[in-house]
Amino acid sequence: MMVTDTPAQLFGPLFAAVQETGLFPDSKTFADARPLRAPAAILADWQRQRPGTSEGLRHFVFANFDIPQDLPTPSPDGLELAAHISALWPLLTRESANPAPGSSELWLPHSYVVPGGRFRELYYWDSYFTMLGLARSGRYDLIENMIGDFGSLLDRIGHIPNGTRSYYTTRSHPPFFHLMAALSRDDSVEGRRRRLDWMRKEHRFWMAGAEDLAPGGEGRRVVRLDDGALLNRYWDDSDRPRDESWREDVALADEAPARNRGELWRDIRAAAESGWDFSSRWFADPRALTSIRTTRLVPVDLNALLFGLEQAISKAASGLGENDLSYDFAARAERRGRAVAAHLWNPLGGHYADFDLDSGRVSDRLTAAAAFPLFAGIASAAQGRSTAVALERLLRPGGLMTTLSENGQQWDAPNGWAPLQWIAIIGLRRYDEMTLADEIAERWLAMVRAHYEASGQLLEKYDVVACAAGSGGEYATETGFGWTNGVTIELLATRRGGASDIEAITTGGVNG
Structure with missing residues (x-):
């Protein structure tokens, strides 16, 4: 494994x-x-000079580092929505240069599409949704390049990191x-x-340590429940503050003096691996980030995706x-499907949810993650119908909210x-x-289109109650934006009656 x-x-x-x-x-x-210049030389000069003022610090940093800029906001071009999205792909496409010594950037062999704004690098789960749009735009060249880039990461690192920065390599992202x-x-x-x-390498990463687990055992990303069922959780191999949110993580630990700092930071990092950073889904107290306990939950979306990965490996192996x-x-x-049915179905709520390792029972919190077992085809017909009824509770004028909890986190209501x-x-x-x-698709498209026509922009997230820009989280809502572009252009092509081959989308085969 490459370590940087x-x-x-x-x-x-x-x-x-x-x-x-x-x-x-x-x-x-x-x-x-x-x-x-060489990191060791920069650090030695810093330790010798130790500028005592903020202005001195600023001067030292700008003299020794090239400071990156956010990607510029795409200019309104007056094009129809689908044409505008197709025109954005070249603006969001990047090639890797040879990273400077000490840079956090990870090299990639092929061109790739970034989300936009502060997100200047390739991101894992974001890219699948971007690639849906690339397919609709006929950009199969970029799709093949990005598959090759992710394969290169699997070969060099042993997994696909959250994003292509050194500080992301201790965790992955939802396995798409x-x-x-x-x-x-x-x-x-x-x-x-x-x-x-490459799929088998990814599976080995998620299942590392599983063979040594007795019932009731836990190890990194794998857990074996008391009945012997083997499932997965989100994790991070580091328990330090995140480089990209260092100040925020240290401040959070200071707010929670009773918590072990390493455990808190690992739970924060594990939530980042989930992609849902942050959400009340992971909190003991739905309003308190300090109560985050991501590693104590067995997530329904993760296990649905790994069910899909195992099916995809089986299908690919059969074909060969x-x-x-x-x-x-x-x-x-x-x-895995039996384990999901046994442990991640809430019969009283009539929906799928996460399993709580500490209480030994399924959560009663409804989130949009409940849809993943339907996407993967794990649910029975009755569970599919019941889940649809439950998901209607999340439906608002602009589409599905992420959760029913409104607490200022970006992966919560009203976003x-x-x-x-x-x-x-x-x-x-x-x-x-x-x-x-169809109702979700129509509401989402109407909101995205109305905002685009008013502003010329597509956004990372939306407030689906007010049909406006989303809010909350550690940074401002970004424009660009990779996965919104991809999902929007795909839904425009399949808005009613379904995609041409749902089985192909969810278990293998070419979409588009």
Whole structure:
């Protein structure tokens, strides 16, 4: 596994000083800065000079680092919405240069699409939804490039990190790679075998340590429940403050003196691996980030995605004549499906939810993650119908809210996010819940279109109650924006009656 020191590790007291003084409003800015000379020389000069004023610190930093800028807000172009989105792809496409020594940037072999704004690098789960739009725009060249980039990360690091920065390498993101691989048009034996090998590497990462777990045991991302069921959770292999949110994480720990700081920071990081950073879904107290306990929950979305990964490996292996491997992974998927049914279904609420490792029972909190087992095809027909009824509780004028809790976190009410709309719409269509699926699609598209026509922009997240820009979280709502672009252009093409092949979308095959 390739291991790269992060800026906090390389620059130690200098990094802490920059973040503590709030030299940059966004903690991510300095984490992304490029050293202009050898890190050891910069740190030695810092330790010798120790400028005592904020102005002295600023002068030192700007003399020794290239400070990154956010990607510019795309200018309104007057194009129709789908044409505007297709025109954005070149603006969001990047090529990797050779990273400077000490830079947090990870090199990639091929061009790729970034989300936009402060997100200057390739992100894992974001990219699947971006790639849906690339397919609709006919940009299969970029799709193949990005599959190759993610494969390169699997080869070099052993997993796909949250994003292509050194400070993201201790965690991954929701495992969507098998769905990206299904978008490939390379049907050669070599290409199919390469994608199968990459999917198996991803599976090994998520299941590391599983073979040593007794009932009731836990190890990194795997847990074995008392009945022997093997499931997964989100985790991070570091228990330090995040480089990209260092100041915020230290401040949060100061607010919670009774909590073990390492445990708190690992739970924060695990929530970042989930993509839902942050949400009351992970909190003991729905209004208090200090009560975050991500690693004590077995998430329904993660396990639905891993069920899909196991099915995809089985299908790919069968297509290559590797029957023993195919049978093995089909059995793994079947066991996981039974475990999801046994432990992640809330019969009183009539919806899927996360399993609480401490209480030993399923959560009663309804979130948009309840749609993932429908997307993956785990639910029975009755559970599909019941889940549709439950999801209607989240429906608002602009689409589905993420949760029913309004607490200022960006993955809570009143915000809605493009990827969760897509998962719910496809999952509902898979279970013939067309009325609700079409209603979500129409409401989401009407809101996105109205905001685009008024501002010329697409946003990272939206307030689906007010049909306005979303809010909350550690940074301002960004424009660009990769996954909103992708989901929007795909829904415009499949707005009523379902996508052309839902089975292909969710288990393998080419979409589009």
